[in-house]
Amino acid sequence: MMQTTQVEVKKKMKKDFEPNIIGFLCNWCSYAGADLAGTSRMQYPPNLKVIRVMCSGRINPIFVINALQQGADGVLIGGCHPGDCHYERGNYLARRRYAILRELLDYVGIDPRRVRMTWVSASEGKKFADVVKEVTDEIRELGPIQQLKRENTW
Amino acid sequence: MVNEKQLRDEVKKLVSRDDVKYVIGYEQGTYGFQVTPSFAFTPEEAERFIFSPLCANNLSVYLMLEEKPPLRKGEKEDTRKVGLVVKGCDARAVVQILQEKGLKRESLVIIGVPCTGVIDPKKITVKFPHQIKPVDVREEGNHYVLTINGKNQKIPKDELLFEKCKQCEYPTPVIHDVLLGDEVKSTKKEEYKEIKTLEKKALKEKWEFWSKAFDRCIRCYACRNVCPLCYCKECIVDQLSPQWIYRSVNRSENTVWNLIRAYHLAGRCSGCGECERACPMNIPLTMLNKKIEKDIKELFQYVAGVNLEEKPLLAMFKPNDTEDTIL
Numbered sequence: 062m063m064q065t066t067q068v069e070v071k072k073k074m075k076k077d078f079e080p081n082i083i084g085f086l087c088n089w090c091s092y093a094g095a096d097l098a099g100t101s102r103m104q105y106p107p108n109l110k111v112i113r114v115m116c117s118g119r120i121n122p123i124f125v126i127n128a129l130q131q132g133a134d135g136v137l138i139g140g141c142h143p144g145d146c147h148y149e150r151g152n153y154l155a156r157r158r159y160a161i162l163r164e165l166l167d168y169v170g171i172d173p174r175r176v177r178m179t180w181v182s183a184s185e186g187k188k189f190a191d192v193v194k195e196v197t198d199e200i201r202e203l204g205p206i207q208q209l210k211r212e213n214t215w
Numbered sequence: 216m217v218n219e220k221q222l223r224d225e226v227k228k229l230v231s232r233d234d235v236k237y238v239i240g241y242e243q244g245t246y247g248f249q250v251t252p253s254f255a256f257t258p259e260e261a262e263r264f265i266f267s268p269l270c271a272n273n274l275s276v277y278l279m280l281e282e283k284p285p286l287r288k289g290e291k292e293d294t295r296k297v298g299l300v301v302k303g304c305d306a307r308a309v310v311q312i313l314q315e316k317g318l319k320r321e322s323l324v325i326i327g328v329p330c331t332g333v334i335d336p337k338k339i340t341v342k343f344p345h346q347i348k349p350v351d352v353r354e355e356g357n358h359y360v361l362t363i364n365g366k367n368q369k370i371p372k373d374e375l376l377f378e379k380c381k382q383c384e385y386p387t388p389v390i391h392d393v394l395l396g397d398e399v400k401s402t403k404k405e406e407y408k409e410i411k412t413l414e415k416k417a418l419k420e421k422w423e424f425w426s427k428a429f430d431r432c433i434r435c436y437a438c439r440n441v442c443p444l445c446y447c448k449e450c451i452v453d454q455l456s457p458q459w460i461y462r463s464v465n466r467s468e469n470t471v472w473n474l475i476r477a478y479h480l481a482g483r484c485s486g487c488g489e490c491e492r493a494c495p496m497n498i499p500l501t502m503l504n505k506k507i508e509k510d511i512k513e514l515f516q517y518v519a520g521v522n523l524e525e526k527p528l529l530a531m532f533k534p535n536d537t538e539d540t541i542l
C-alpha cells in the first residue's frame with residue numbers, strides 16, 4: 062500500500078515537473094526562426110530560455126556544461142542548416158564539437174538526450190515550435206538532472 | 216633499447232653546435248626507480264644522459280614550459296634551437312604542437328628513440344616498495360633485468376609495461392632529425408577493450424564509476440601541468456572573469472574540470488598517458504582521453520599527431536560529418 066502511493070507520488074511529480082531548458086540560438090537562422098514562430102502565434106512550451114549567440118560555432122562546450130551545472134535540465138543548440146551559415150563554416154564546426162560532447166557525456170553517465178542540436182532556418186517557425194515541443198517532452202520524461210548540479214549556490 | 220654511448224655522442228655533437236641552445240634528455244634519478252629530466256647546455260653535461268626502460272616522462276612538455284620574458288630595449292630574440300630526446304608517443308605530441316603552430320619546426324632538433332615500451336612507475340613501486348638506492352634496469356628480450364643490491368632479477372615485460380605501451384601503434388618517432396638505432400615496427404593494435412566494456416554499461420553504473428573517480432580529485436592540476444598539449448596562456452580554471460569552473464573541491468566542479476580537460480584534448484591527445492602517471496589520486500584519466508580518441512577515429516577517421524600537414528580536427532570539417540542525433 063505504502064509503496065504504491067510512493068510510486069504514484071513520484072509519477073505525479075514527474076508529470077508536474079517543468080524542465081528548465083537553455084537554448085543557444087544562432088542570430089541568423091534559429092533566432093529568427095524562433096521570432097517567426099512568435100510572430101505567427103505558434104504555441105510552444107515556455108520552458109526554453111533563449112540565449113542568442115552570433116553563430117552556433119560560438120558555442121563552447123563549457124557553455125553547455127555550465128548551463129547544466131547551474132540548474133538547466135537540458136540544453137538545445139540551434140544553428141543554420143549546413144551550408145547556410147552566415148559565417149560559412151561555423152555550424153559545421155559546431156556539429157563536430159556537438160558529436161564529441163554528446164559521446165563524452167554519455168560515457169560519464171549523463172543522459173546525452175539532455176543536450177540536443179537542431180538546424181532551424183529563419184523561415185522554419187513551425188519546425189522550431191515542433192522541436193521545442195519534442196525536446197521539452199523528452200526532458201520532462203527524463204526528470205530533473207541529478208548529476209553535475211552545482212552544490213553551492215552563493 | 217638504445218645504445219647510450221651513441222645517444223651521448225649525438226647530444227654532444229648537437230650541444231657543441233652554435234645554433235643549439237640546449238638539449239633535453241633523461242638522467243639517473245636520485246633514488247629508486249626515478250629518472251629525471253636533464254638539460255645539457257655544454258658537452259660535459261651531455262655525459263649524464265641515459266636512456267633506460269624507466270624513461271617514462273614525456274619531455275616535450277618542457278618545450279612549452281620554457282619561460283620567455285619580454286625583451287629589453289635593443290635586445291634580440293634568442294632564436295637558437297632546442298634539442299629534444301623523444302620516444303614514439305612523445306613525438307606525436309611534438310607533431311601536434313607543430314601542427315597547431317605552437318612552435319616552429321626550425322626551432323627544434325629532434326633525436327628520435329625507437330621505443331620498445333617503458334615501465335610504469337606505479338606498477339614497479341608496488342612490486343619493490345621502499346627501494347631507495349637507484350636501480351639499474353636493462354631489457355633482455357621479453358624480460359627486464361633489474362639489479363637490486365647486486366642481485367639480478369628477471370621479470371617478464373608484461374608485468375611492468377605501461378598499459379599504453381601494450382597497444383602502442385607508433386613506437387618509432389613519426390618525426391625526427393636523427394634516429395638512434397633501428398626502427399621498431401609495431402604489430403599491435405589499439406583495441407579500446409576497457410572503454411568498450413564501460414561504454415556498454417547502463418548510465419547509472421557509468422556515473423557511479425566516474426563520480427567515484429572524480430570525487431577523489433584534489434584539483435592539484437598535475438594532469439594539466441604535465442600535459443605537453445595543455446599550454447594555454449591562461450587555463451580555464453585559472454580564469455576569474457568569467458569563472459567557469461569554481462575552485463571548490465566537490466563532485467560537480469571536479470566532474471566539470473575533468474570533462475573540460477578531456478574535451479580540450481579532443482583530437483589533440485597523443486595518448487602518452489602522462490596525466491594518469493602524474494595523478495596522485497589514481498584517476499583513470501587515460502580512459503577519458505582514449506574514449507574521445509576512439510570516437511574521433513570512428514566518427515571522423517582522424518588520428519592526432521601523426522600527419523604534420525593535416526589541420527587540427529576541430530578547426531576543419533567535412534560536409535558529410537555525422538548528423539544522426541541532430542533534430
